[in-house]
Amino acid sequence: MTSNTNTLERERGILIVLSGPSGVGKGTVCAALRKISPDIVYSVSATTRSPRQGEVDGVNYFFKTREQFQQLIDTDEVLEWAEYVDNFYGTPRRFVEETLRSGKDVILEIEVQGALQVKQKFSEGVFIFLLPPSLDELENRIVTRGTETDEVIRSRMSVAIDEIRLMEHYDYAIVNDHVETACAKIQAILAAEHCKKERMYPKIVQWMDEVN
Numbered sequence: 001m002t003s004n005t006n007t008l009e010r011e012r013g014i015l016i017v018l019s020g021p022s023g024v025g026k027g028t029v030c031a032a033l034r035k036i037s038p039d040i041v042y043s044v045s046a047t048t049r050s051p052r053q054g055e056v057d058g059v060n061y062f063f064k065t066r067e068q069f070q071q072l073i074d075t076d077e078v079l080e081w082a083e084y085v086d087n088f089y090g091t092p093r094r095f096v097e098e099t100l101r102s103g104k105d106v107i108l109e110i111e112v113q114g115a116l117q118v119k120q121k122f123s124e125g126v127f128i129f130l131l132p133p134s135l136d137e138l139e140n141r142i143v144t145r146g147t148e149t150d151e152v153i154r155s156r157m158s159v160a161i162d163e164i165r166l167m168e169h170y171d172y173a174i175v176n177d178h179v180e181t182a183c184a185k186i187q188a189i190l191a192a193e194h195c196k197k198e199r200m201y202p203k204i205v206q207w208m209d210e211v212n
C-alpha cells in the first residue's frame, strides 16, 4: 500500500431540493437551517420578480430584467428555470456544480416545476417537500406576510394546490408546524442520506482496488 491509500476521495456534496407552496415558510426554514448547519451552502437564485422590501440583490436573489434572464437561459447558465406567477426564477448552474464538487452540500429552495427538471439531471439529489399544517394556515401566512395583492394571493393559493399534487415526485415530506422541528427533520434526513451505502461505494471500491 502506498502512503495515501487510506486517504479517501472527497465525497461529493449532496444536492438538497426544498420545495413547497408559497407561504409555507421555506425561506424561514432555510434561514434557520443555515444558522444551525452553517456547512450547508444556499444557492441564490436569479429572478425577474421585483425585490420585496428589505431584499438585497445577490443575497436574496440576483434580480434580473426579462432580457437578462433570457440570456441566462440561452447561454445555459441556469440548471433549471420556471415561470411562476408571471415571473421567471432560475438556479445559477456553475455555483451549484462547483460547490457540490468541493464536497459541500447545497440547498435549492425552488418551486416544483424547477425541482422536476433538477431531478432529471441529479437523480441522486434529495428532494424534500414542505407542507403547511393546513390550507387555511397557508392562506393565512400569505395574507399575514402582507407583501402581495389580493389577486396575487389568489394565484399563489391556486398554484399551491397544483404544487401539493406533485408531492409524489419527492423523497420526503415535512409538515412545517414549528421551524425548529422542521429543521431537525431536515438535518436527520441529511445525516441518513450521507450514510447511504451508495454514497460509500466509490470509497470502498478504492479500498478493494488497493488490497487486490
Ligand code: 5GP
Residues within 6 Å of the ligand: 019, 020, 021, 022, 026, 045, 046, 049, 080, 081, 082, 084, 089, 090, 091, 109, 110, 111, 112, 113, 114, 115
Ligand atoms: P418568491 O417570489 O416568493 O420569492 O418565490 C416564488 C417561488 O419561486 C417560491 O416557490 C420559490 O421557492 C420559487 N423559486 C425561488 N427561486 C427559484 C429558482 O431558482 N427556481 C425555481 N424553479 N423556483 C424558484
